[in-house]
Amino acid sequence: MARIGVVGAGYVGLTTAACFARLGHTVVCADVDEAKVAALGRAEVGAHEPGLAELVGEGLRDGRLRFVLGNAAALSDVDFVFLCVPTPTGPDGAADLTAVHAVLREARDAVPPGCVLVIKSTVPAGTTERVAELVGRSDVQVVSNPEFLREGHAVDDFLRPQRVVVGAEAEEAARRVVALYEGTGAPALVTRSASAELVKYASNCFLAMKLSYVNSLAELCEQVGADIADVTEGMRLDDRIGASFLEPGPGWGGSCFPKDTRALLSTAEDAHVDFPLLRATIGTNGHQAHRVVAMVRDAVGPLPLDGARLGLLGLTFKAGTDDLRDSPALAVAGLLAEEGARLTGYDPCVSADCGPVRVLESPEAVARDADGLVVLTEWPEFAELDWPNLAALMTAPVIVDTRNLLPADKVTEAGFHLVSLGRPA
Ligand SMILES: NC(=O)c1ccc[n+]([C@@H]2O[C@H](COP(=O)([O-])OP(=O)(O)OC[C@H]3O[C@@H](n4cnc5c(N)ncnc54)[C@H](O)[C@@H]3O)[C@@H](O)[C@H]2O)c1
Numbered sequence: 491m492a493r494i495g496v497v498g499a500g501y502v503g504l505t506t507a508a509c510f511a512r513l514g515h516t517v518v519c520a521d522v523d524e525a526k527v528a529a530l531g532r533a534e535v536g537a538h539e540p541g542l543a544e545l546v547g548e549g550l551r552d553g554r555l556r557f558v559l560g561n562a563a564a565l566s567d568v569d570f571v572f573l574c575v576p577t578p579t580g581p582d583g584a585a586d587l588t589a590v591h592a593v594l595r596e597a598r599d600a601v602p603p604g605c606v607l608v609i610k611s612t613v614p615a616g617t618t619e620r621v622a623e624l625v626g627r628s629d630v631q632v633v634s635n636p637e638f639l640r641e642g643h644a645v646d647d648f649l650r651p652q653r654v655v656v657g658a659e660a661e662e663a664a665r666r667v668v669a670l671y672e673g674t675g676a677p678a679l680v681t682r683s684a685s686a687e688l689v690k691y692a693s694n695c696f697l698a699m700k701l702s703y704v705n706s707l708a709e710l711c712e713q714v715g716a717d718i719a720d721v722t723e724g725m726r727l728d729d730r731i732g733a734s735f736l737e738p739g740p741g742w743g744g745s746c747f748p749k750d751t752r753a754l755l756s757t758a759e760d761a762h763v764d765f766p767l768l769r770a771t772i773g774t775n776g777h778q779a780h781r782v783v784a785m786v787r788d789a790v791g792p793l794p795l796d797g798a799r800l801g802l803l804g805l806t807f808k809a810g811t812d813d814l815r816d817s818p819a820l821a822v823a824g825l826l827a828e829e830g831a832r833l834t835g836y837d838p839c840v841s842a843d844c845g846p847v848r849v850l851e852s853p854e855a856v857a858r859d860a861d862g863l864v865v866l867t868e869w870p871e872f873a874e875l876d877w878p879n880l881a882a883l884m885t886a887p888v889i890v891d892t893r894n895l896l897p898a899d900k901v902t903e904a905g906f907h908l909v910s911l912g913r914p915a
């Protein structure tokens with residue numbers, strides 16, 4: 491079993507640390523956020539991730555996992571260091587590698603001979619090879635090992651991944667990293683580091699492209715009398731297309747797709763490769779929030795949006811997470827507020843007000859005296875609401891379902907005017 495340092499205790503770093511401890515390794519997880527490190531030492535996990543708090547508690551009790559403030563302890567007396575720090579969008583759209591570079595500068599003088607530095611943060615093709623030169627130690631290898639976990643499924647995705655991808659110029663170092671995942675049973679792919687880095691962007695951008703395609707199809711369905719649910723069901727039956735990532739919505743969001751699509755486009759531009767498909771993928775997504783606002787405007791009309799009281803159901807970027815980063819729900823809220831709408835919202839994982847949205851404690855509180863409701867996140871509980879009761883609380887029972895989640899028959903029976911995406915009027 492190996493000694494592993496993990497730098498960054500966010501969604502990826504904390505999952506990596508807790509899961510490697512579960513797989514039997516000894517892990518030191520470092521972060522610069524003092525409050526976070528203190529809470530993790532008490533097994534208090536801020537993020538809403540099924541199973542993660544339990545694994546952290548187990549690792550702490552067994553002595554295989556500890557949390558430290560500052561990176562020094564994660565960089566000494568370890569065989570591997572996993573870099574799991576943020577790579578946000580920089581001012582020009584490219585990934586901002588400031589945190590990665592900062593950790594590598596610390597690591598350069600601190601890690602023991604034979605240590606493997608593993609870049610798990612999402613970084614542009616070519617980064618690993620370039621930073622290996624920056625580290626400049628012949629006794630230390632730098633390897634790319636992108637992470638594919640989904641928020642809300644982080645533990646499961648880490649312990650049972652569909653693939654482990656490791657990219658390195660030195661194959662022996664790559665094989666050592668692959669061996670760390672032995673307990674997962676996942677197939678491993680070893681490539682050059684630039685290829686591994688690109689697998690990550692290629693996968694996220696492909697999924698985003700699929701979603702933009704479906705969102706445009708939904709818009710087309712509304713114009714030609716087709717139903718997007720039937721169209722995607724027909725598509726799903728074709729193995730070559732695949733069954734997932736075909737649900738239309740208010741646009742794709744979260745901490746990864748928006749920044750990774752922009753970063754890949756920036757990489758392509760730097761490499762003088764025209765990538766119109768990716769530009770269109772991003773552009774189509776930018777259009778979705780405006781499209782939702784137009785649907786809301788039509789649904790509540792003749793009442794103007796200026797002054798309308800609207801209740802938003804769902805604020806996170808998808809169900810199953812408390813993450814609000816780049817949430818399409820908040821993009822829609824921002825545009826509605828610009829038009830003068832007064833917004834309340836309910837989300838099972840959000841309790842603090844978000845920008846223009848006053849967050850209330852229940853769907854009923856949001857429906858009370860509302861001129862319309864908008865479903866923005868596909869929390870399953872929204873499909874089970876007491877529709878007659880909600881209708882009675884509102885000034886007019888109008889609902890726009892941007893996730894096509896609601897049982898149309900029950901909702902309309904309760905007297906609602908229901909508008910869904912991609913459904914004939
Ligand atoms: N969130 C996901 O679902 C996901 C999935 C796959 C890959 N990724 C990639 O993984 C990376 C991390 O993403 P995340 O969502 O876990 O980020 P996050 O914001 O949840 O966590 C990052 C953590 O790193 C810490 N940190 C920042 N600078 C540091 C430094 N210099 N030293 C030590 N700690 C530092 C922060 O305090 C924070 O706790 C990104 O490149 C992201 O694209 C994320």
Ligand SMILES: O=c1ccn([C@@H]2O[C@H](COP(=O)(O)OP(=O)(O)O[C@H]3O[C@H](CO)[C@@H](O)[C@H](O)[C@H]3O)[C@@H](O)[C@H]2O)c(=O)[nH]1
Pocket residue numbers: 612637638639640641642694697701734735736737738739740741742743744745746747807808809818
């Ligand atoms: O049929 C679908 C599926 C997803 N979405 C939306 O697409 C976005 C992204 O969803 P998802 O991929 O589940 O979220 P993430 O947790 O951000 O995971 C993605 O981004 C991670 C960070 O890079 C990767 O590791 C994962 O493999 C990749 O799925 C969200 O806004 C979803 O609501 C839809 O609108 N319709």
